[in-house]
Amino acid sequence: MATYQISRDGYYGTFGGAYVPEILYKTVEDLRRSYLPILESEEFQSQYHQLLADYVGRPSPLYYANRMSERYGCRLYLKREDLNHTGAHKINNAIGQILLAQRLGKKRIIAETGAGQHGVATATVCALMGMPCRVYMGALDVERQHSNVQRMRMLGAEVFPVESGNKTLKDATNEAIRDWCCHPSDTFYVIGSTVGPHPYPDLVARLQSVISQEIRCQLQEKEGRPWPDTLMACVGGGSNAAGTIYHYINDARVRIVLAEAGGMGVETQQTAASLNVGTVGILHGSKIMVMQTDDGQIQEPYSISAGLDYPGTGPLHCHLFQSGRAEVLPVNDDEALSAAFELTRLEGIIPALESSHALALLPKIKFRPDEVVVLTVSGRGDKDLETYLRHME
Numbered sequence: 001m002a003t004y005q006i007s008r009d010g011y012y013g014t015f016g017g018a019y020v021p022e023i024l025y026k027t028v029e030d031l032r033r034s035y036l037p038i039l040e041s042e043e044f045q046s047q048y049h050q051l052l053a054d055y056v057g058r059p060s061p062l063y064y065a066n067r068m069s070e071r072y073g074c075r076l077y078l079k080r081e082d083l084n085h086t087g088a089h090k091i092n093n094a095i096g097q098i099l100l101a102q103r104l105g106k107k108r109i110i111a112e113t114g115a116g117q118h119g120v121a122t123a124t125v126c127a128l129m130g131m132p133c134r135v136y137m138g139a140l141d142v143e144r145q146h147s148n149v150q151r152m153r154m155l156g157a158e159v160f161p162v163e164s165g166n167k168t169l170k171d172a173t174n175e176a177i178r179d180w181c182c183h184p185s186d187t188f189y190v191i192g193s194t195v196g197p198h199p200y201p202d203l204v205a206r207l208q209s210v211i212s213q214e215i216r217c218q219l220q221e222k223e224g225r226p227w228p229d230t231l232m233a234c235v236g237g238g239s240n241a242a243g244t245i246y247h248y249i250n251d252a253r254v255r256i257v258l259a260e261a262g263g264m265g266v267e268t269q270q271t272a273a274s275l276n277v278g279t280v281g282i283l284h285g286s287k288i289m290v291m292q293t294d295d296g297q298i299q300e301p302y303s304i305s306a307g308l309d310y311p312g313t314g315p316l317h318c319h320l321f322q323s324g325r326a327e328v329l330p331v332n333d334d335e336a337l338s339a340a341f342e343l344t345r346l347e348g349i350i351p352a353l354e355s356s357h358a359l360a361l362l363p364k365i366k367f368r369p370d371e372v373v374v375l376t377v378s379g380r381g382d383k384d385l386e387t388y389l390r391h392m393e
């Protein structure tokens, strides 16, 4: 039987692994040895789920979208991660990793952020736990994402602008790794998606798997069976998609359709569709599909959505794509924008630009009238209002 679970040495098929500098070897190895026993302990589980319930507001609703269902001729449910505290799914992961960091005796938290969503989630949990937090962010992103920078500063985090390279996410990640190399024993690096060296992709997928765990119970209640026919989500690094599909990966009854950012189109240079246009390479400690030039230089990605604007995709999704278990379709900027306006006008929900990419899958797929579709709305659109209004039809 095909397996989509991670192997003992940290691979999904041929993707993944832990390609880290010598100086981080012990830190990553300690994490690898301890993460499962800690995550599976009753004490961790009880504190984690208590916080998810009382602080994040989980379970997030599974909402039957009546007018959208009529439009697309299926039974469409939206998994409402947009209703979480801080406005997206990223808080599920930040809470879990910081609880883990405390149990490993770490005193200081670092993170990298592009749009600032992961930075805000991490800064939020650090405020909650009274831990010092430094967030690396490309200097260009600091300028572009001013309101998230202000939120992080209000939360007490130190935002560190990175002036090297293109001054965006990739450079912020390099700088965070440099910091980690200098302080491996007292610092925990909170990674925001299913990327990075093993065990991070598996750790993040497990922490986000609360999404599919809830979908099972909610579908059982609403449809009388725990599985959907089709699951849909957007993929940047892959964490909200991993959480959405986690408990269904080996269930062949469930079709998985994912959206990656096409930008201006996969045939142009202005894209972030790393599964559709990338090739195998090593990025941020892991063997994955990367957008790169012939001589292995990372190609600067482009998407209207900052959260999907990453030159690679996590190893789980590379494997799902390569093995055919998941369909991964590119969605262009203009398609995502239309989908956002459609959801807003039909259901009164303003989605994050990232989530709009998942919504834009709907017109691309043919459904049976009784088909049960669950689509994850990974975040809310408050942060994207200016972009939306600039493109208002």
Ligand SMILES: *Cc1c(COP(=O)(O)O)cnc(C)c1O
Pocket (backbone or CB within 6 Å): 088, 089, 090, 117, 118, 192, 193, 194, 234, 235, 236, 237, 238, 239, 240, 241, 307, 308, 352, 354, 355, 378, 379, 380
């Ligand atoms: C960061 C982000 C994403 C992309 O990250 P994944 O790890 O692929 O989920 C998607 N949606 C929102 C709202 C985000 O903030």
